[in-house]
Amino acid sequence: MTEGSSPTKRLQPQRRRGIVALGLCVLGIVAIWGWVLPAIGSLASVRAAVQRTEGQGINAGAIFYTDVFYSLELRRANQLVDRR
Amino acid sequence: MENGNPESDDGPQRPTEPVSGYEDRGLVSEQAVAPTPTQPAARLTEDSWAIVLGVTVLVAALLVALASGDAIAGWFAQPGSWDSSQTSPLQSLIGKGVRPAWLGSLAAIAVIGTLGIPALLDRRGGAVGGGWVQTTCGYLFLTLLAVFAFVMAGEKVAKLYGLEYVLWALLLGLIISNTVGLPQWLRGAVRGELFIKWGLVLLGAEVLLGKLVALGIPGILVSWVVTPIVLMTTFWFGLRVLKIRSPSLVMVVAADMSVCGVSAAIATAAACRAKKEELSMAIGLSMAFTAVMMVVMPIGFRFAGVDDIVGGAWIGGTIDSTGAVAAAGAALGDRAMKIATTVKMIQNVLIGAIAFAVSVYWATRYETGDGDSAARRGSLVSEVWRRFPKFVLGFLAASLVASAIAWSGSSGETLVTTTVDSVTKHLRNWLFCLAFVCIGLETHIRTLLPAFSGGKTLVLYVVGQSFNILMTGLMALLVFGWLFRDAILEWLP
Numbered sequence: 001m002t003e004g005s006s007p008t009k010r011l012q013p014q015r016r017r018g019i020v021a022l023g024l025c026v027l028g029i030v031a032i033w034g035w036v037l038p039a040i041g042s043l044a045s046v047r048a049a050v051q052r053t054e055g056q057g058i059n060a061g062a063i064f065y066t067d068v069f070y071s072l073e074l075r076r077a078n079q080l081v082d083r084r
Numbered sequence: 085m086e087n088g089n090p091e092s093d094d095g096p097q098r099p100t101e102p103v104s105g106y107e108d109r110g111l112v113s114e115q116a117v118a119p120t121p122t123q124p125a126a127r128l129t130e131d132s133w134a135i136v137l138g139v140t141v142l143v144a145a146l147l148v149a150l151a152s153g154d155a156i157a158g159w160f161a162q163p164g165s166w167d168s169s170q171t172s173p174l175q176s177l178i179g180k181g182v183r184p185a186w187l188g189s190l191a192a193i194a195v196i197g198t199l200g201i202p203a204l205l206d207r208r209g210g211a212v213g214g215g216w217v218q219t220t221c222g223y224l225f226l227t228l229l230a231v232f233a234f235v236m237a238g239e240k241v242a243k244l245y246g247l248e249y250v251l252w253a254l255l256l257g258l259i260i261s262n263t264v265g266l267p268q269w270l271r272g273a274v275r276g277e278l279f280i281k282w283g284l285v286l287l288g289a290e291v292l293l294g295k296l297v298a299l300g301i302p303g304i305l306v307s308w309v310v311t312p313i314v315l316m317t318t319f320w321f322g323l324r325v326l327k328i329r330s331p332s333l334v335m336v337v338a339a340d341m342s343v344c345g346v347s348a349a350i351a352t353a354a355a356c357r358a359k360k361e362e363l364s365m366a367i368g369l370s371m372a373f374t375a376v377m378m379v380v381m382p383i384g385f386r387f388a389g390v391d392d393i394v395g396g397a398w399i400g401g402t403i404d405s406t407g408a409v410a411a412a413g414a415a416l417g418d419r420a421m422k423i424a425t426t427v428k429m430i431q432n433v434l435i436g437a438i439a440f441a442v443s444v445y446w447a448t449r450y451e452t453g454d455g456d457s458a459a460r461r462g463s464l465v466s467e468v469w470r471r472f473p474k475f476v477l478g479f480l481a482a483s484l485v486a487s488a489i490a491w492s493g494s495s496g497e498t499l500v501t502t503t504v505d506s507v508t509k510h511l512r513n514w515l516f517c518l519a520f521v522c523i524g525l526e527t528h529i530r531t532l533l534p535a536f537s538g539g540k541t542l543v544l545y546v547v548g549q550s551f552n553i554l555m556t557g558l559m560a561l562l563v564f565g566w567l568f569r570d571a572i573l574e575w576l577p
Contacts, residue, residue: 022263038169041241060246062407063346065429066290
């Protein structure tokens, strides 16, 4: 990362391009999570699928069997409240 | 990986000298890397740090769970799910548990930081990234990226298709490293391999051997007979037929596809010291195919009139990702979901045996060096021991101890379940997320192309998965559709 004066001058446009590219990527992420996914999520078929998996407490993004039922803690907490 | 050498037709290339050619490996063990003259040697090896940190967390979590019981629920968490069409991402940080997710996340970040920063400072030997302040700032920046990854994965549509946080963690890291580059001040905290090994030792406590008998012989036949056959056949096919030059790439793809997706890929990659690009490639392929298979398989089974019990076992044995198995099984019905998740759970338990077998196989076959160098260093056994990734022992010990406690009775099983559900699985998720942020930050897009092997990796995955679907389907029909059908029907509610 320590650069001399002439390599620094050469790298500056590259660095600017990097910052612009980073900004575009951030905009892309905001657009996908801010507009595209909400639009997909409001489709009736997708909404029904989300409700079905949520209703069964399934975490489709689980990487191990101990993660599968994501509402386990919630269920436990409710049981605890009921007991009290 | 390829080192610019022309591809040879005489099978996989083996490193003849243990050190050379492995220095740049993302998941390399430190035994293979000699300290440079300017870099002081670390006091503890990375594997030792992973074991010490993992065991410390496990023992403390077991003691706290023993003392407090259910009250420990919600102490640790990660950002949860949110609906982008109805709520803001902040809902992800609030969560649905008894305590807000942001509080549990802060607790997890604090515990990992308090224990992990000394290890980060020790591992880099003071040569990279400044002192405590810079390493702590670097660590906090990594956790910020990890929070973003969890929030991105928690969006309900992304979650529905099983697009896990590891994918977004990797993507965020890749975006930074391929645009503005990895900042110097961050380098001291970017130790993906330490986070992975530490997370794997914690994962060991979730591998309960007693779960093997959950479905008895039918589950074992589908999970423990078909899976190793598919794994070994795919490994052989990749090396001998496709002639892919990197055995570790072939092994990670084979394990990822035949065992249980991301978790198996992480464990196997660490066991065979695969490059970080190879792990990224295997996980990317797996997630892309999982998202398709979890939608197509239940529809296909309904269309073809496949019985829900056979279909559940078939889904459980073939779809890579554990969460996607539950979702696809549920799409086929409640009985199918129960069978699918149980088959997958038995397959999940297999990763302990697979990681150990791969470690031993690699230490004896790929990491020993040539005969002369082995002889110079002493006996083959001591050389194999020197090369063996020691963190695997921590992983196995955690599994054996947790299994023994769970086996001791219902109170023991409750203790282990509480420990895992309330503490260790959350910390493990954070560690894996941090690891994949680090892997992304250390990876350039250019270096991913060799891991694609000119399309051979894709062919390997497709052929291996097709064989997996065929073998699992035949075994599911035989075992769940015929031999043990009555017993299974009795077992189901």
